[in-house]
Amino acid sequence: MDPGRPGHYPVCPFLSALGLYCPACGGLRSAHAVAHGDLPAALGANAAAVLLFAAFAAFWVHWFAAAVRGVGYTFPVRLTAWHGWVAGALLLAFTVVRNTPVGAALAP
Numbered sequence: 001m002d003p004g005r006p007g008h009y010p011v012c013p014f015l016s017a018l019g020l021y022c023p024a025c026g027g028l029r030s031a032h033a034v035a036h037g038d039l040p041a042a043l044g045a046n047a048a049a050v051l052l053f054a055a056f057a058a059f060w061v062h063w064f065a066a067a068v069r070g071v072g073y074t075f076p077v078r079l080t081a082w083h084g085w086v087a088g089a090l091l092l093a094f095t096v097v098r099n100t101p102v103g104a105a106l107a108p
Helices: 013-018 027-035 039-045 047-069 081-098
Strands: none
Touching: 027 039, 027 047, 039 047, 047 081
């Protein structure tokens, strides 16, 4: 089911309540576009989601390669609370910019 067609999925509660795009707005359309190989449409729907999809794919390939080799998996980066704060700040900045006229290209 194409999430770009209206009437199939509910409206984002953040968008309907505040009239602003949340960091996840357009994420489902972006995932659909990535699954169909349409990278420009995916980036247009939600660029942050595409980056997260790419990070997940890289993590999965790294894990799969370790499993095939038969070695124990260790995450390549030691994550700390600082990484979480930086990721949260980047998502907040993405949300703010996509709701301004300067970041209109980031809006879904």
